[in-house]
Amino acid sequence: MFKRRAILLIAALFLLLSGCAGFKTGAVNQKASDGDEKVKVDFWTFWGSEIRRPVVEKIVEDFNKSQDKIEVTHTFVPWGDIWTKELAAIAANSPPDVVINDINATALRGKKNQAMNLSQFLEKDDISGDFYPELWEATLYEGDSYGIPFNTDTRILYYNKDAFEEVGLDPEKPPTTWEELEEYAAKLDKKDGNTYDRIGFYPLWGIQSDVWMLNADGVNYFDSEGEVSIDTDANRDTLDWLVKWREIYGENTINAYQAQIDSQQGNPFFNGKLGMFINTPTFYTQIRDYAPDLNFGVAKLPERTEGSGHTSWGGGFVAEIPEGSKNAEEAWEFIKYLTGAEAQEYWAVKNFDNVANIEAAENAAKSDEMSETDRMVYQMAVDNMDETLLTPVPVNAPDFTNLINPEIDAVLLGKKSSEEGLKAAQAAVEKLIEKNK
Amino acid sequence: MRNTNVHHEKKKYLDSVYNRRRIFTLINFILLAAGSLLILSPLWWMLSTALKTMQEVMTYPPSFFPSEWKWDNFVKTWQAAPFDLYTVNTVTITVIVVFGSVLVNSFIAYGFAKIPFRGKTILFGLVLSTMMIPGFVTLIPQYVLFAKLQWINTYYPLVVPSFFGSAFFIFLLRQFYLTIPNELIEAAKMEGASHFYIWWKIGIPLTKPAMATVAVFSFNGAWNDFLGPLLYLNDESLYTLQLGLQVFKGEMNTQWNYLMAGSLLVLLPVILLFFFFQKYFIQGINLQSGNK
């Protein structure tokens, strides 16, 4: 009796729910066959916020209106997890058609057959020249591109002009070398007994030691041939220099500030408790929103010694076609639009984000939709692209950071000398590459 | 005389028991209250963040109380994404999962606990083993499997497995069934009852508190599930609350106030449910003891 009742109940439940949208099968990735003949292109991004979402959806809408063959649908998938989902969908051979993904692992995804080789499309429409060469370079695996650069970032120095003035520094002359950086920082320091009222500068807030190693001589862990070059003089000097900073301010002060910056809440640069700070150009939007009265300037990163270069570090995202997409041709058409000058400029201006398309970036820096300060920061970002290097994930050692980071942490915590740490890291990464060959 | 003396002694004894009980209750109360403060303080942090403006959230050091209580943050949060729809979706999934989990796991667990059959130990070992394999490595093959079944972008991958038992709940209910004296089962069998009948008429009523526990756990699991909906749902109109909350978390900065407000709103129904559901833990009929 009860068994029949239970079965009936379950059956009724399923009957009821089969009318519900979540229980209709077979609706995925079908070529459009219904009347209108438009090809549906599935486009996944992680841009779901109030600010970004309307911008990307406007671009999609404009594209859909610009022609009558392709209908792009935008889907928001949460940041980070989007790529796990993409991978699963590729494995099941039912991926979306365009996905925004990390530029630094584009070559790796090309090697692994996750992203589609775009050379077939580039032969017809060569758009490679539209983007910053350093970005384009990062999308290549064995000479072929596997993703088209969409946006990017770089690292610039922000400094508090009022604080400069207060201690007698010229607010129009930010530090240009490491030596000046130290000198200015010392001047900006304001101590009250044992605690700091203001810290001039600390190099590891906002960026990490690898950026400084890159800044020192243009190479951090892998040279241009892809050889492991961790245990180098420049890297050793850089680490020693960083340890020196650590000793100046002391563990507790550093951690307290670090946590504030990491927690993304209440950056000490906003209220003048930090004189100089290195971050991305988009960090400016936080200043604009949360510390609108701050009188600040922006500059390129200082160089290690005069002439060694103001090298900065960047990253970004590409638009890629996952392997197995059923509508690659149409996806390519959309990617061209998405990374074209018009859409890119719109994105740049509305989001105050650095875009990969050179023409769009330069136009955005002059856009009258932006305020004067907006333009100042944006122009600096654009100029800084010449100094910006990317550090794409090495295809033979994609997860090498877990071998290097603990060694560097140990050096910075004073548990190892820079020689010991870098030597061990060099050996460990070489071993990993050997294993993966 | 003698009688009153005994009476007096008894009263004294009872009084002392009563007093001791009162003191005990008081200590208990103080401990629980102090602990509650510890438990609640992080939640206070959450609430106060939810009520601040982003500007204030970004001020350092953080303040314990919002300087301006932005109650409309809750409204804005709710409007930032189609949360009404997400609620309906989440409730649909959760109701089915809870129904399936409670019924089926109880059935399976009874089999493992109260019926002798060959290979039981090994099969039960297998049940436990399925819990020990980290989910990441089966994630991709499982996705491929569901894709072959044409179940991607439907709720099937999220709800159907709950009708086939889960190791955790089977194990849990089995432990409770094992505390039911066998004599009870034997007596029913003597009277000619089948195991199905015994399960329905004796097993379920006796394990009500445990089933309530399973209900709460599976409710929680389905309500808070993130990875499942993330992987299997492609249409935003099918999304759940946990996915909806992710719009406040960007790659660069997080809208803390909305994220916290949203988390609290999502939490609320679960709190209410738990608050009113509790009587089922307390009212479990207990044959072996005869207390209510």
Add this chain to the structure above:
Amino acid sequence: MAKKKPLHIRREGRQGYIFILPWIIGFVVFTAGPLLFSFFASFTNYDITSQMDFIGFANYEQLFTGDQLFWTSLYNTFYYVLFSVPLTTLGAIFLSALLNQDVPGLRFFRTVYYLPAILSGVGVYLLWMQLLEPGSGMVNTVLAWFGIAGPNWLFDPAWTKPALIFMKLWGVGGGMLLYLASMQGVSQSLYDAAGIDGAGRWQQFRYITIPMITPVIFFDIITSLIGGFQIFQEAYVMSNGEGGPVNSMLFYNLYMWKKAFEAFDMGYAMAMSWILFVIVFIITIINLKLAPRWVHYEGEDN
């Protein structure tokens, strides 16, 4: 030749299979395939999308002989399990004992203690990152009231794991539910009898409550061990996916995740998962063997 069992026993056995049939179907349809696949793929260089060549025991060999991070992650995970499991189990029993009494506001208290268990996901871990912030986070602020200088929690490799265990203890109310349900089953008559014999509260708790709830304690220990070995999300969120500082939060599953989804070395990750399986399996077997010495089942079959 096996002796034929009497008819009614065989018939009962058949009923047993019917009872567990749903699980068997579910296992065969949903679980067995992916599990077998992951087992076989652990002997290959499977990377999900481009290759799957048989490489024998190379993954296992590399793990045991050439991978320092494997041992690091194993150490971190054992450390976490060793402290978090006993502490949360004891905590949950103690708490349930308090909440199984007649206290004013019982419903309120039970709800409050269960709250952290309901709250899950990334939001909570982000919240705890703020609470554990060394300078002005709430934890250290409160510690300061008592004159204790709080540690640097998530920034000090020596304190990261204690921080996670501490956070885990906040959610101790999750286990409470189980114990409450089981304490409800303890006969009042047993307490009454003990009360007449003059047993105090502590003695009643020790000699009646505890033995009667051992099946659930056993359950809690087994499942907490299994869950503890799989700690992932808190470490992933709170170390920004890196497992730092100094790999102190690089737990086994986090390392496995990085291998699987960052390096796409899925075969390797699958080998890792089977090693973890063997470890947890052995620990569970030991527990099952020890169980008869202390777990008391009222209705155990012979």
